[in-house]
Amino acid sequence: MSGLSATAPAVPRKAEGSRKPRKSKAGWNLLGLLVFLSTGFPVYWMLNTAIKPAKDAIDPDPSLLPTGFTLDNFRRALNIADFWGPVGRSLVVSLTVVVIGIVVGMLAALAISRFAFRGRKVVIVGILAVQMVPLVAMIIPVFLLLNDLGQYDRLTGLIITYLTFILPFTVWTLRGFIVNIPKELEEAAMVDGCSRTTAFIRVVFPLLAPGLVATSVYGFIQAWNEYLYALMLMSQKNQTATVWLGNFTTKHGTEYAPMMAGSTMMAVPIVVLFLLVQRKMAAGLTAGAVKG
Template identity: 85%
Template sequence: MSTFTAPGGRRTRTRAGWNALGLLVLLVAGFPVYWMLTTAFKPAKDAIDPDPSLLPTSLTLANFSRALEISDFWGPVGRSLTVSLSVVAIGVVVGLLAALALARFAFRGRKIVIVGILAVQMVPLVAMVIPVFLLLSDLGQYDKLSGLILTYLTFILPFTVWTLRGFIVNIPKELEEAAMVDGCSRTGAFVRVVFPLLAPGMVATSVYGFIQAWNEYLYALLLLSQKNQTATVWLGNFTTQHGTEYAPMMAGATMMALPIVVLFLLVQRKMAAGLTAGAVKG
């Protein structure tokens, strides 16, 4: 006697399986964040316990006080904000203009430029350390925030141009042409019609650029002295010849993560729309 399985029951089991897989991925990805937060509030002796407990047994704010006492906290954070916001502002403006040229204008060598943008993203950052160091030294930009901003722009601009180009391509040209028929100039049609539709994509690329610039460590370590260090390099002050202060380090990392969390909460709707709109053919 054969049994019949209703399609609805099959879909329910499939959905439950995907939900379980999603929950597993969430647990694996979120556990380091959870461990950072719990360690930040643990007493220092519990943070180095060889047999740590999954749940904190006691909580303290002393680690945050200790983190603020080590070297200068607000100086590196301020420099990181300056670098990250400058990279985002310049990258979005330049990337938008470059993406517009690649998406809307036909010129000789356009495909070569597009391939070149993809090729640049495939070059490992470590491979460019020495050339970047020598170039900034020749330009007098070593140990300057402006030099670090220029360096970060070379990493973030290719992604920005490529992503924004995809958004512009998916916006029908007929919208601009209709606006121009109604009396708008080409610039006016772009500002009034295309630019508002690009807002989600610009938010998504801006958040990506901010996170990349905020979290970058290698170039900030090599191109800046301790006097001009950024927040990621500042975390290295917790490791000394006497050992590593893990609890204050996790407290410092928690404070460093707050700007990213706040930024994401402010723009999460626009970012979600931007990440999905690029996959829709207009």
């Protein structure tokens, strides 16, 4: 009897302890659902407006549910101005920025992380300081500089401009990954007969894959979605995809349904890229990007 009485109170305690994690998990699930709805609603509204008749897109009493289905908005978006030209230029600029940014950023991050040189801390502080400068404040200096170099209204000038914005983030993020990779791995490979370059390619580079994917996606999205500098530095003849969306706004008003159709088509490359690398990107954003 004494044994039964001693163990009896433990039963309700265990039940209470098992309920708390369930309530906590339900709360986090509810919070996640609210975040998903708040971030996903603009995408839903874009798709809903893109497939509904143009007259319903400007209805003062809009409906949350689709009121019809039509592809006329996509046809209008393709016919209002040259679509494939701006999209092709945006792809060229974005991919070039990603390739150059990854190569230069990886080498710079390796130098900062693995080698001790005079002014190393100044370089690290400078990388952080550059990211704090508002992009709007540099429009006039960048315009004057590119004009003096003969790079105004050229894709090469736009690529150089985007690299100055993306490289600091790339260097800082990849530095966090390289710092987390023990130097002993490279030293062991060099003891086995590898040169420093071979040790980096065979040991360090595979471990950097998540960070390279994360920074590549970030750089691609930044270059693809950038609007202000593309508008100021490129003429209408060489406009990019984001500037192309401005063709739907005229003195007679804004064609919202075709604009949403154009935005939907522009979002396809980003969505496809994210679906292809989502696992690597998630690992890259959490594995070592916050390492100091």
